[in-house]
Amino acid sequence: MNQKPHEDQVYIEALLKNDSKVLSKIYTKFSYKIVSFVKNNSGNTDDAQDIIQETLVTIYHQAKEKNLILTCPFDAYFFLLCKRRWLNELKKRGNNRVTIVEEMTSITEEQEQQVEETEIFELQHQLFESKFKELGKKCQELLKATFKIKSMEEVAKFLGVSYGYARKSKSECMGKLTQLVKNSKEYHRIKS
DSSP: OOOOOOTTHHHHHHHHHTOHHHHHHHHHHHHHHHHHHHHHTTOOHHHHHHHHHHHHHHHHHHHHHHOOOOOSOHHHHHHHHHHHHHHHHHHHHTOTTOOOOOOOOOOOHHHHHHHHHHHHHHHHHHHHHHHHTTSOHHHHHHHHHHHHOOOHHHHHHHHTSOHHHHHHHHHHHHHHHHHHHHTSHHHHHHHO
């Protein structure tokens, strides 16, 4: 399925380039709706700013790591992500009896799918991060080096070990990380 990028892909590109002009445009153009939603639903302006910031970081990571192609308007996609993040935050805080004040907006199947992809990406990212922290210090150090430095020869030199040892260790550490991820409850929840 070859998806044609929406014209709002410019916002994704701006995030990747850290284009401050377009980033401030995102805030002025789209944040009022999110601030209003959060304030109408047991939150305040600071909560809304946190939600906006965290969502932009997630979008940035997905764009960088998975080459995110926006197929729907940024406004709807961004709002829906922020809204769901806020509702999850309320759930975490134990505000079960909160009355959600909904603005009537129709959500297209495409917007829903785009948001779900981002949420799954974020869950995978969080799972990876938490399992990475469970690895031993040596494995973490080696894997961090391989994420930054692409050449295994340079990684070996950087860590002061032989090339063969670096390759073997990387393989073992990735194996451990993969097992930690696959054995977790979160992994099975994300898969289903």
